Amino acid sequence: METLIDIKNLRVDFELRSGTVRAVRDVSLTINKGERLGIVGESGAGKSVLGFSLINLISKPGKITNGEIIFQGNDISKYSYEQMRKIRGNRISMIFQDPMMTLNPVLTIGTQMMETVLAHMDVSKKEAEEICLDKLRKVYIPSPEKRLAQYPHEFSGGMRQRIVIAISLLTSPNLIIADEPTTALDVTIQAEIMDLLLELCETENMGLILITHDLAVVSEVTQRIAVLYAGKVVELGTAEQIINNPQHPYTQGLIKALPQMAGGAKRLNQIPGMMPSLRDMPTGCPFEPRCAAKLERCKHEIPTLKELESGTQVACYQRNGGDK
Amino acid sequence: MSAILEIQDVDKHFDISGSILDQIRFTGGKISRKKTVVKAVNNVTLDVQPGETLSIVGESGCGKSTLARTVMGLYQPNKGKIIYRGDRIDNLSSVKMLPYRTKMQMVFQDPYASLNPRMTVRQILEEPVKFHNPGLSRVEVRDKVAEVMLQVGVDPVWATNYPHEFSGGQRQRISIARALVVDPEFIAADEPIAALDVSIQAQILNLLMDAQEKRGLTYLFISHDLSVVEHISNRVAVMYLGCVCELATAKELFTSPRHPYTQALLSAIPKLGGNPGGHVKLSGDVPTPINLPTGCVFNGRCPHANERCTQEIPAQRTLESGTIVACHGVEEGRI
Amino acid sequence: MRTRWQRFKDSYMLHSFLRDPVALTCFIILSILVISAFSAPIIAPHDPYDSATIEIMDAQIAPVWSEGGSSKFLLGTDAQGRDLLSTMLYGMRVSIIIGVGAVCLQAFIGIIVGLLSGYVRRLDNILMRIADVQLSFSTYMVAIFIGAIVQTAFGVAGYDKVAVPLLIVIIGLAEWPQYARTVRASVLAERKKEYVEAARVIGLSRVRIMWRHILPNTLSPVLVISTVQVANAIMSEAALSFLGLGMPVTKPSLGSLITAGFEYIFSGSWWITIFPGILLVGLILVINLLGDWVRDFLNPKLYKG
Numbered sequence: 025m026e027t028l029i030d031i032k033n034l035r036v037d038f039e040l041r042s043g044t045v046r047a048v049r050d051v052s053l054t055i056n057k058g059e060r061l062g063i064v065g066e067s068g069a070g071k072s073v074l075g076f077s078l079i080n081l082i083s084k085p086g087k088i089t090n091g092e093i094i095f096q097g098n099d100i101s102k103y104s105y106e107q108m109r110k111i112r113g114n115r116i117s118m119i120f121q122d123p124m125m126t127l128n129p130v131l132t133i134g135t136q137m138m139e140t141v142l143a144h145m146d147v148s149k150k151e152a153e154e155i156c157l158d159k160l161r162k163v164y165i166p167s168p169e170k171r172l173a174q175y176p177h178e179f180s181g182g183m184r185q186r187i188v189i190a191i192s193l194l195t196s197p198n199l200i201i202a203d204e205p206t207t208a209l210d211v212t213i214q215a216e217i218m219d220l221l222l223e224l225c226e227t228e229n230m231g232l233i234l235i236t237h238d239l240a241v242v243s244e245v246t247q248r249i250a251v252l253y254a255g256k257v258v259e260l261g262t263a264e265q266i267i268n269n270p271q272h273p274y275t276q277g278l279i280k281a282l283p284q285m286a287g288g289a290k291r292l293n294q295i296p297g298m299m300p301s302l303r304d305m306p307t308g309c310p311f312e313p314r315c316a317a318k319l320e321r322c323k324h325e326i327p328t329l330k331e332l333e334s335g336t337q338v339a340c341y342q343r344n345g346g347d348k
Numbered sequence: 349m350s351a352i353l354e355i356q357d358v359d360k361h362f363d364i365s366g367s368i369l370d371q372i373r374f375t376g377g378k379i380s381r382k383k384t385v386v387k388a389v390n391n392v393t394l395d396v397q398p399g400e401t402l403s404i405v406g407e408s409g410c411g412k413s414t415l416a417r418t419v420m421g422l423y424q425p426n427k428g429k430i431i432y433r434g435d436r437i438d439n440l441s442s443v444k445m446l447p448y449r450t451k452m453q454m455v456f457q458d459p460y461a462s463l464n465p466r467m468t469v470r471q472i473l474e475e476p477v478k479f480h481n482p483g484l485s486r487v488e489v490r491d492k493v494a495e496v497m498l499q500v501g502v503d504p505v506w507a508t509n510y511p512h513e514f515s516g517g518q519r520q521r522i523s524i525a526r527a528l529v530v531d532p533e534f535i536a537a538d539e540p541i542a543a544l545d546v547s548i549q550a551q552i553l554n555l556l557m558d559a560q561e562k563r564g565l566t567y568l569f570i571s572h573d574l575s576v577v578e579h580i581s582n583r584v585a586v587m588y589l590g591c592v593c594e595l596a597t598a599k600e601l602f603t604s605p606r607h608p609y610t611q612a613l614l615s616a617i618p619k620l621g622g623n624p625g626g627h628v629k630l631s632g633d634v635p636t637p638i639n640l641p642t643g644c645v646f647n648g649r650c651p652h653a654n655e656r657c658t659q660e661i662p663a664q665r666t667l668e669s670g671t672i673v674a675c676h677g678v679e680e681g682r683i
Numbered sequence: 684m685r686t687r688w689q690r691f692k693d694s695y696m697l698h699s700f701l702r703d704p705v706a707l708t709c710f711i712i713l714s715i716l717v718i719s720a721f722s723a724p725i726i727a728p729h730d731p732y733d734s735a736t737i738e739i740m741d742a743q744i745a746p747v748w749s750e751g752g753s754s755k756f757l758l759g760t761d762a763q764g765r766d767l768l769s770t771m772l773y774g775m776r777v778s779i780i781i782g783v784g785a786v787c788l789q790a791f792i793g794i795i796v797g798l799l800s801g802y803v804r805r806l807d808n809i810l811m812r813i814a815d816v817q818l819s820f821s822t823y824m825v826a827i828f829i830g831a832i833v834q835t836a837f838g839v840a841g842y843d844k845v846a847v848p849l850l851i852v853i854i855g856l857a858e859w860p861q862y863a864r865t866v867r868a869s870v871l872a873e874r875k876k877e878y879v880e881a882a883r884v885i886g887l888s889r890v891r892i893m894w895r896h897i898l899p900n901t902l903s904p905v906l907v908i909s910t911v912q913v914a915n916a917i918m919s920e921a922a923l924s925f926l927g928l929g930m931p932v933t934k935p936s937l938g939s940l941i942t943a944g945f946e947y948i949f950s951g952s953w954w955i956t957i958f959p960g961i962l963l964v965g966l967i968l969v970i971n972l973l974g975d976w977v978r979d980f981l982n983p984k985l986y987k988g
Binding site: 066067182219222241267279296 | 546548549550551578612615616617621623627
């Protein structure tokens with residue numbers, strides 16, 4: 025499998041009034057061509073920051089302070105603004121959560137789509153229009169010719185998200201980063217959008233990074249899952265293994281806390297406590313204060329990802345995954 | 349067993365036409381007045397039995413939140429009655445409504461907007477107690493507040509803190525404490541865990557269920573999250589565009605849904621470890637509650653709609669299993 | 684459990700205030716100005732209102748450091764022989780009283796109207812139309828009109844006595860719609876929030892909800908515009924006095940001092956206009972800068988982070 029993007033020891037810090045906060049701690053991931061990876065975590069875990077940092081959308085006071093992002097042989101984390109412009113929206117596209125915020129309400133869909141095409145591709149206006157219509161058809165928007173002259177508020181939420189997906193497809197990117205693309209949509213529309221994304225990844229041979237808090241969605245759509253906690257990847261493996269055989273105590277807790285896993289008992293299994301605020305991280309493993317399986321060393325040392333025989337990588341001393 | 353709450357044939361419409369200047373339209377050479385009405389709740393009839401958890405599920409725009417607020421007296425229904433333990437409450441003046449305010453309480457969705465940012469937790473929790481029990485001494489009020497704070501899992505030491513100093517989950521606990529501090533019998537919970545993280549949701553749900561058991565509460569639980577609803581409900585009502593499509597026990601609804609909308613909804617839920625695809629595809633978009641379709645509100649998207657569905661609003665019928673469904677197709681035996 | 688004072692000392696607001704050099708400097712300057720203005724009876728070398736001490740022979744003496752100056756009158760004297768420094772101090776006191784008084788009146792009317800307008804839908808239309816009508820009256824027109832009536836009714840001597848309250852009323856009535864609109868916008872936003880619904884579910888009365896729940900949450904924007912409004916009120920009073928519609932010559936404010944000195948500026952007695960002018964500009968500048976700090980600090984986007 026050909027590697028599409030290789031993230032090595034990525035670190036993102038925020039210089040706030042009250043001090044430096046580390047949102048992403050030494051994250052290493054690889055995504056292969058055409059592969060679908062899910063990044064799962066709760067709010068405050070750093071998953072959106074991770075997604076944004078891949079295409080250097082982090083603005084002050086945030087900064088990538090360490091690590092490399094190797095894309096097509098180059099470290100794009102060190103790219104200048106001009107160099108990054110050629111990648112963003114072109115080779116790597118991003119879909120955000122709220123389609124009403126992504127689409128400019130005062131411009132027609134046509135204008136917004138043509139703008140993207142003409143910015144990255146050296147084609148005539150007529151050709152650009154053809155590309156736009158083609159992509160609108162790919163996302164199953166009926167009568168695309170009429171749609172180009174319409175404004176975003178004339179569409180429903182689901183349609184808008186499809187248009188956003190169409191825009192991200194315009195330049196036939198290698199990778200799409202989708203940050204909670206269906207959280208703001210109803211369940212029935214969510215199902216359609218996820219089916220659509222899946223189909224497009226297969227037909228267009230694109231990689232997908234799906235960032236979400238919804239374990240059920242990632243289990244249906246992605247092939248591999250990375251579980252993020254307090255800025256660190258605590259578990260990384262195939263979707264099947266993570267869901268059916270989770271290794272890290274946090275992942276286990278997360279899955280057991282779902283109502284469908286209560287197994288007939290009235291009370292749900294809850295994880296005590298809360299995710300620590302990024303401002304006061306405990307020394308040692310960030311999950312240690314809430315962990316039922318903790319060892320003495322968990323208080324003082326931070327475990328790193330180590331691979332088990334099953335192929336899953338876990339960052340946990342209990343599972344023999346950490347450094348000795 | 350008589351119901352604790354009866355919702356009889358309730359309508360709630362919002363007239364958003366605006367002032368006379370907004371309404372005037374000039375079309376085809378004639379001046380006319382255009383009225384825009386949001387028909388949020390249409391002909392809803394439900395009852396809630398004492399001690400049960402009745403959940404109302406549906407997607408955005410289905411009117412479930414409006415229905416909950418109408419039940420709690422925040423809105424007046426345009427038609428129909430709300431009856432609490434045999435007394436009609438929808439037409440009461442605010443003074444006459446006061447005794448019911450201790451019996452019926454509400455928990456809201458947004459933990460950040462449901463607590464007054466300028467009041468300390470103590471003030472927020474003491475206010476309902478002092479308002480309804482003016483005879484209590486300061487110490488008694490303080491004790492009651494401390495007691496309820498312990499019950500919801502918030503240390504009474506933090507009573508002098510302001511809401512912004514707490515996390516989302518803790519704020520929701522405080523909201524629940526505010527509802528419990530007047531010792532209610534009935535609580536309407538409008539998406540109480542939707543805004544919380546998954547690991548916190550379990551904590552809050554357990555808290556709600558413990559409170560129900562300890563105090564013998566009745567819940568009207570509004571949610572869009574079907575897996576949560578399956579876990580905690582006795583009965584479930586499914587709403588679409590202001591109408592109740594199906595009302596059944598939780599078990600019955602999730603194993604054999606009868607209404608086509610319920611079937612589509614259930615198939616759309618992502619399943620843990622499930623395979624993609626296989627969702628029932630609904631055609632078209634969700635229509636707005638402003639221009640309701642004639643006949644059955646679901647007829648535009650229903651895969652089984654026929655001529656009758658576009659003309660006649662289906663009535664609620666009880667099936668042998670006890671499920672109540674409003675669907676011509678089910679009645680005719682087509683589905 | 685922390686007391687209010689402890690909470691204030693620990694607060695982020697105090698912390699960032701002390702670290703912002705502009706805000707701190709402005710606060711210190713403003714404090715000096717206000718304290719000296721209000722202790723004018725104690726610290727001013729002369730009493731400009733006591734006509735017995737004023738001699739016309741002392742008129743237009745230059746400041747102490749220029750030729751012809753006298754150490755008796757540090758900043759010189761004006762056309763009537765009054766010590767400029769003392770007159771400026773008393774004048775600043777008058778300006779500040781009118782500025783703050785007018786803003787209090789504006790805020791009082793504006794907050795009540797804004798609250799009622801935002802919360803009681805039936806009153807909204809009529810109250811906002813009244814506000815619109817109020818805005819269409821120019822402050823100066825109202826001042827001329829009312830000033831003329833009062834002067835005729837009370838005579839010049841009587842006018843002196845009522846000048847300060849009169850100006851407070853005129854400027855207060857001119858700008859209350861600003862507050863009303865701001866408060867109304869806040870009320871409309873807060874009304875939809877769930878804590879208001881929760882208060883209704885508890886059974887609290889409308890008045891109680893408006894006063895206890897909504898009002899405290901609408902005060903941030905009120906605070907922000909208040910600092911600017913004080914500066915504006917002081918300037919309005921200065922403008923009115925400059926035009927002769929404000930404070931009388933016997934009890935001058937900074938604005939009327941500027942007017943009084945204007946005709947002498949080309950005949951050489953520049954200090955009569957310039958010093959009060961500098962003081963006025965300085966006063967308004969520090970108030971505005973402090974207001975900027977308050978506005979930036981209370982900006983939700985910044986403090987949520």
